[in-house]
Amino acid sequence: MQLTPPPVHVPAFDSTDPYECPENPEAWAILAEQATDPLARYAFARTGYHRGLDLLRGNGWKGYGPVPWSHEPNQGVLKAIAQLALAARGIGEHKEYDRCRALLSDCDNSMTEALLG
Numbered sequence: 001m002q003l004t005p006p007p008v009h010v011p012a013f014d015s016t017d018p019y020e021c022p023e024n025p026e027a028w029a030i031l032a033e034q035a036t037d038p039l040a041r042y043a044f045a046r047t048g049y050h051r052g053l054d055l056l057r058g059n060g061w062k063g064y065g066p067v068p069w070s071h072e073p074n075q076g077v078l079k080a081i082a083q084l085a086l087a088a089r090g091i092g093e094h095k096e097y098d099r100c101r102a103l104l105s106d107c108d109n110s111m112t113e114a115l116l117g
Contacts, residue, residue: 004065004066005060005061005062005064005065005066006060006065006066007065007066007067007068007071008056008059008060008061008065008066008067008074009059009068009071009073009074010055010056010059010067010071010073010074010076010077011059011073012072012073013026013027013073013076015027016030016076018031022051023051023054023055024051024076025048025049025051025052025055025076025077025079025080026048026075026076026077026079026080027048027076028044028045028047028048028049028051028080028083029044029045029048029076029079029080029082029083030079031044031048032044032045032048032080032083032084032086032087033079033083038087038090038091039091041083041086041087041090042084042087042088042090042091042093044083044087045080045083045084045086045087045088046084046087048076048079048080048083048084049080049081049083049084049100051080052076052077052078052080052081055077056077064106065106065107066107066108067107067108068108069108069110069111074108077107078104078107078108078111078115079115081100081103081104081107081115082100082104082115082116084096084100085097085100085101085104085116086116088100101116104116
């Protein structure tokens with residue numbers, strides 16, 4: 001009997017351009033990473049985070065369980081979660097930072113430190 005849900009593997013996207021592929025969480029994570037204004041960074045990151053959660057749920061994720069970094073298309077989702085954590089910390093939203101950090105740890109603990117620096 002398996003107590004942990006099976007790993008989620010999201011499909012690959014053809015583009016990280018948000019104009020071409022707005023449903024790709026990595027596109028929004030890239031925008032967040034490049035933003036210089038803290039609130040713009042937060043807005044881009046939050047969009048990527050929600051796109052990522054939608055993508056995970058659409059591929060069988062139930063709100064917890066492994067989302068392995070080793071599956072390359074999952075990396076965009078994990079980057080979006082990390083960008084929201086960093087952006088939240090940047091505007092003083094420490095509880096949100098903690099929630100995102102916990103989510104990253106649940107998804108793939110091996111990448112949490114690398115993504116959050």
